[in-house]
Amino acid sequence: MTRATRLLTALPPPQRQRLMGLAREVSFAEDARIFEAGGTADRFWVVRSGAVSLVQQVTSVRRVTVASLGAGDLLGWSWLFPPYRWDFGAEAFSPVRAYEFQAQPVQKLCEEDPALGMSLVRIVAEILAHRLEMTRGRLMEQYGTHRRGVL
Numbered sequence: 001m002t003r004a005t006r007l008l009t010a011l012p013p014p015q016r017q018r019l020m021g022l023a024r025e026v027s028f029a030e031d032a033r034i035f036e037a038g039g040t041a042d043r044f045w046v047v048r049s050g051a052v053s054l055v056q057q058v059t060s061v062r063r064v065t066v067a068s069l070g071a072g073d074l075l076g077w078s079w080l081f082p083p084y085r086w087d088f089g090a091e092a093f094s095p096v097r098a099y100e101f102q103a104q105p106v107q108k109l110c111e112e113d114p115a116l117g118m119s120l121v122r123i124v125a126e127i128l129a130h131r132l133e134m135t136r137g138r139l140m141e142q143y144g145t146h147r148r149g150v151l
Helices: 013-020 103-112 115-146
Strands: 022-028 032-035 043-049 052-057 063-069 090-093 098-101
Touching: 032 043, 043 103, 063 115, 090 098, 098 103, 103 115
Parallel strands: none
Antiparallel strands: 022 098, 032 090, 043 098, 052 063, 052 090
């Protein structure tokens, strides 16, 4: 099983310092919608405190939590890949404090510093791989005992 990777601690200190030069501190009240699936993905966050739920709209009235994020976790990766639309929605499960990064200045920084850009893409890929593995495990737990041989 992969281990959870934290964006800011995984970046080498000089690269982290350059990226943090673009950060601004933000907060979200409990139950605040941070973004909606299908919306324009033009930023991302690193959670400092609190909890965020990634949600998927299943029906017009039913939303399902697909992941929970906490301190140190990356919130949002769709800003990195066309068509730059959120795949899920995100809601503050509790009061949240986070560092917010606008996508365009980060993308420009990555073009100016290809080593930082490669590090950032590699770390985001590690985060996504871990989340995919965790989701697969939850699906196996949920459906594996009820439908042996189906998955």
